[in-house]
Amino acid sequence: MSITVIKKTAGVYKQAGLELVASFNPSIDEFLWIDISGDVSKELQQQLVHLGCHELALASYFQQKQTARAEAFPGTTLILFKEAVSLADDYELRAQNIGLICKSRMIVSLHPQPSQAIEMLQANLSKENNKTTEHLAVALMQNVANNYLHKLLDFDQEIERVEDELLAGDKVNSLKKLVNYRYHFRKLNRVLEFNQNVVDRLSSDELAYFSTKSTKDQHEWLKLYERSKRIYGLSKMYYELCGDLLDGHISISTHDLNNTMKVLTMITAIFVPLGFIAGIYGMNFENMPELAFTYGYYFTLSGMAIIAASFFAIFKVKKWI
Secondary structure, three states, X not given: XXXXXXXXXXXXXXXXXXXXXXXXXXXXXXXXXXXXXXXXXXXXXXXXXXOOOOHHHHHHHOOOOOOOEEEEEOOEEEEEEEEEEEEOOOOOEEEEEEEEEEOOOEEEEEEOOOOHHHHHHHHOHHHOOOOOHHHHHHHHHHHHHHHHHHHHHOHHXXXXXXXXXXXXXXXXXXXXXXXXXXXXXXXXXXXXXXXXXXXXXXXXXXXXXOOOOOHHHHHHHHHHHHHHHHHHHHHHHHHHHHHHHHHHHHHHHHHXXXXXXXXXXXXXXXHHHHHHHHHHOOOOOOOOHHHHOOOHHHHHHHHHHHHHHHHHHHHHHOOOO
């Protein structure tokens, strides 16, 4: 377990361990950020409750199956959303839940593994001295959204390469990639939809934690809202695009197969009557008058040629060939 405590007093940030908690005074212009990575002991949970974190908010985070959500408790707002721990080149996602327990002067962030978004925020925290706990929560969710967005924007070039491979005839590898992408984007869509629902919930009037009185607050909140919408829309678009390319390839393959079957059917239609005639005169009965006919062989061949030519002419007239 790793614990980082950041306290802001009169615009000055100080970062240390839990010893900063003892000197925290919410009645003056101070706020406290406690970041906990890893398992949380029972003793630390009790300490968080003593600091004012609602017990039900903590219990909601520690549930076995957490879903992204935002929920209001007396004096506390719980925000649960999903961050990408890793997003591989094939867009296989490993995500973790980040829990934010927000109060007017304190924010507690909980996550099982190190968080890239939190590390980025901590590194740039001192550059923005006017932050409150509300701004921290919005900035953290913006970092999470940005990490998704940067990766998704790279997919434009990748899907173009797959399309070029399909047109060049490398169908086996291209189809494997498309199936793989579609599978991973389906999972990614669920995660991004969860996060989008959290932002929508925070936008509702039921949760009064986020104030948007100033122009800057409105701008930052609108930026988060639009970015969340954008990444979810991009993920859905790429999922559907992979499906469209697969469906298009299947349609083309089916069309090619139908053309092949049509040619084989026409060949069969031509040779069936010819085989029927050859079968009749190959039965070897002793009393077959036509066998004694001097020009029987030539007449039969001529008749077979006329039948074949007739079928061919019919197919031409109907524009089947």
